[in-house]
Amino acid sequence: MKTSEQIINDLEKKLKNFTDSKTVSNIGTVYKNTDGVITASGLTNVKMGEIVSFNNGTEGVVLNLDEDSVSIILLGDGTEIKEGDKVKASGKLLSINVSENILGRIIDPLGNPLDGKNKVENGKNMPLERIAAGVIEREPVNTPLKTGIKAIDSMIPIGRGQRELIIGDRGTGKTAVAIDTIINQKNEQKKVICVYVAIGQKKSTIAQVIERLKETKSIGYSIVVSASASDPASLLYLAPYTGVAIAEYFMEEGKDVLVVYDDLTKHAWAYRQISLVLRRPAGREAYPGDIFYLHSRLLERAVKMNKENGGGSITALPIIETQANDISAYIPTNVISITDGQIFFLTDLFYSGQRPAIDAGNSVSRVGGAAQTPLIKSVAGKMRLELAQYNNLAAFAQFGSELDEATLKQLERGKRTIEILKQSQYQPLLENLEFMSLWLVTSGHLDDIDLSQIQTFEKEYHKFIEKKYPKILDSLTKGQKPDEKLILQLEKTVSEFKKIFK
Amino acid sequence: MKNIKQLALASYTDNKLDNKKILRIVNKLSRKEIKFYLKKIKLLESKNTIMVTLVDRNTDKKIINDIRKIFKNKNVVINEDKALLAGIRILDFDNLYEYDLKSKIENISKFLTK
Numbered sequence: 346m347k348t349s350e351q352i353i354n355d356l357e358k359k360l361k362n363f364t365d366s367k368t369v370s371n372i373g374t375v376y377k378n379t380d381g382v383i384t385a386s387g388l389t390n391v392k393m394g395e396i397v398s399f400n401n402g403t404e405g406v407v408l409n410l411d412e413d414s415v416s417i418i419l420l421g422d423g424t425e426i427k428e429g430d431k432v433k434a435s436g437k438l439l440s441i442n443v444s445e446n447i448l449g450r451i452i453d454p455l456g457n458p459l460d461g462k463n464k465v466e467n468g469k470n471m472p473l474e475r476i477a478a479g480v481i482e483r484e485p486v487n488t489p490l491k492t493g494i495k496a497i498d499s500m501i502p503i504g505r506g507q508r509e510l511i512i513g514d515r516g517t518g519k520t521a522v523a524i525d526t527i528i529n530q531k532n533e534q535k536k537v538i539c540v541y542v543a544i545g546q547k548k549s550t551i552a553q554v555i556e557r558l559k560e561t562k563s564i565g566y567s568i569v570v571s572a573s574a575s576d577p578a579s580l581l582y583l584a585p586y587t588g589v590a591i592a593e594y595f596m597e598e599g600k601d602v603l604v605v606y607d608d609l610t611k612h613a614w615a616y617r618q619i620s621l622v623l624r625r626p627a628g629r630e631a632y633p634g635d636i637f638y639l640h641s642r643l644l645e646r647a648v649k650m651n652k653e654n655g656g657g658s659i660t661a662l663p664i665i666e667t668q669a670n671d672i673s674a675y676i677p678t679n680v681i682s683i684t685d686g687q688i689f690f691l692t693d694l695f696y697s698g699q700r701p702a703i704d705a706g707n708s709v710s711r712v713g714g715a716a717q718t719p720l721i722k723s724v725a726g727k728m729r730l731e732l733a734q735y736n737n738l739a740a741f742a743q744f745g746s747e748l749d750e751a752t753l754k755q756l757e758r759g760k761r762t763i764e765i766l767k768q769s770q771y772q773p774l775l776e777n778l779e780f781m782s783l784w785l786v787t788s789g790h791l792d793d794i795d796l797s798q799i800q801t802f803e804k805e806y807h808k809f810i811e812k813k814y815p816k817i818l819d820s821l822t823k824g825q826k827p828d829e830k831l832i833l834q835l836e837k838t839v840s841e842f843k844k845i846f847k
Numbered sequence: 848m849k850n851i852k853q854l855a856l857a858s859y860t861d862n863k864l865d866n867k868k869i870l871r872i873v874n875k876l877s878r879k880e881i882k883f884y885l886k887k888i889k890l891l892e893s894k895n896t897i898m899v900t901l902v903d904r905n906t907d908k909k910i911i912n913d914i915r916k917i918f919k920n921k922n923v924v925i926n927e928d929k930a931l932l933a934g935i936r937i938l939d940f941d942n943l944y945e946y947d948l949k950s951k952i953e954n955i956s957k958f959l960t961k
Binding site: 356359360363368369370371372373386387388389390413433 | 890893938940941942943944945946950955958959
């Protein structure tokens with residue numbers, strides 16, 4: 346219990362830093378309060394995006410500057426704000442206080458804690474809106490961001506600093522892939538800090554994600570920014586910018602950061618709602634004219650900085666939900682044109698048991714091999730080719746015995762490739778194990794294994810190698826292309842394992 | 848609506864509202880246009896008015912005279928509010944000059960509780 350003298354001393358110390366320069370402020374008067382938007386007269390000196398505060402303490406952001414009035418979106422409860430109330434400009438733009446203490450926290454887009462702990466303070470104020478790094482400050486993406494998912498790391502590799510879109514219908518496993526990627530980062534030598542931005546989702550879903558991150562001990566290097574479906578549209582609009590602002594703090598320290606935006610479709614809906622209430626002209630599908638800019642300025646902040654500027658990176662994994670697999674709709678096409686590739690999820694594949702339900706044909710990573718280690722590259726090229734050949738031949742599968750032996754062999758190889766690419770949720774693999782699985786199928790060692798036993802074979806083979814030949818796994822961890830000696834060793838292990846596999 | 852704005856500007860004579868002009872204008876406007884016209888008049892009036900709030904309107908006459916000299920072309924209205932504790936608060940349309948003790952204490956309080 347502090348004594349009164351101690352309290353007085355503390356107050357005196359704090360007051361030494363007090364400077365009251367704010368004797369002049371710009372104010373306005375509310376004359377309309379509708380649908381979460383306040384229209385106020387006055388505020389002639391206010392800037393676009395400036396924070397304003399009302400008598401009851403509620404804050405808002407200026408989004409429209411008209412001739413005789415300004416429009417303000419509320420960041421809190423506006424039911425008590427009435428006509429005639431005063432509103433004061435703060436002189437500040439929206440920002441969030443970030444420090445190392447934000448790791449492991451769950452916050453709202455304004456930085457307020459949602460996990461019952463204290464607010465993050467005494468950090469650096471990172472602006473929510475910021476111009477992306479210029480061309481000169483960047484360097485090409487050259488370091489892999491390992492997701493731990495075989496299908497992605499082999500055929501659609503993601504690099505640190507890349508923007509890779511995850512797109513598909515509802516319930517196809519998009520969020521699962523993003524969460525697996527976050528979980529896999531705990532295995533990385535050079536840690537990747539993860540920011541998961543939940544936009545417009547159910548609170549129960551967000552709670553499940555947080556619980557999963559805690560169970561897998563991934564929460565320690567992650568931050569969750571939550572703007573649920575019950576939050577005002579203004580918070581949903583700001584949430585992704587909060588996520589990238591937090592990421593920029595760590596990126597400036599030279600660290601690698603992963604930001605998942607789940608999902609930008611709801612973000613676009615929230616922005617449409619705000620724009621319509623602000624009476625901005627409606628365009629295609631009632632979206633405002635700057636809907637492209639909404640996402641482009643967000644995703645351009647994903648960057649791989651060159652060494653002179655710290656060498657840090659921000660990798661973005663935006664998620665878009667399609668309707669009936671329509672990737673030619675307005676928002677999906679916008680975001681596809683912004684990102685450096687997309688991972689396309691298909692409902693049919695999901696329900697046929699292929700999970701992750703990735704359509705390898707329509708998925709692409711524009712960074713490609715630059716984001717792969719030589720280890721994975723040594724097997725990925727062949728596997729992708731075999732899969733493409735299988736997809737071409739699959740239509741002939743119905744003819745069965747009428748096909749020649751080479752075609753049948755290709756079909757069987759393709760089926761086994763698809764089977765090996767299946768992976769359970771929340772079980773990302775280390776790169777060396779990924780290589781083992783892909784090597785098994787591309788080198789033909791699975792051709793004599795029954796299709797229904799492929800996954801069991803794979804799991805037991807991994808355990809076998811981990812137990813009996815850990816040195817092989819260690820040598821694969823370096824990420825280098827395996828030499829002939831190592832391949833021979835692997836061949837021996839497979840022969841040995843097949844004898845005991847039932 | 849642009850015309851109504853010009854009509855509102857034209858409703859003044861020597862920086863003061865001219866009742867005759869206002870009556871002539873209002874008789875020619877529709878209900879909706881009158882609403883907009885009144886809104887513009889109110890806005891212009893608030894731009895032309897300086898609200899000065901003091902703890903006691905009967906003291907500090909020199910200050911009031913100085914303010915009237917600074918804002919020669921505007922209408923200075925003096926209010927009283929004991930809640931200010933001391934000092935003066937001046938509102939010039941949307942610029943608020945807070946030189947009162949209450950604002951100072953509130954600012955200190957916000958700073959300490961930050």
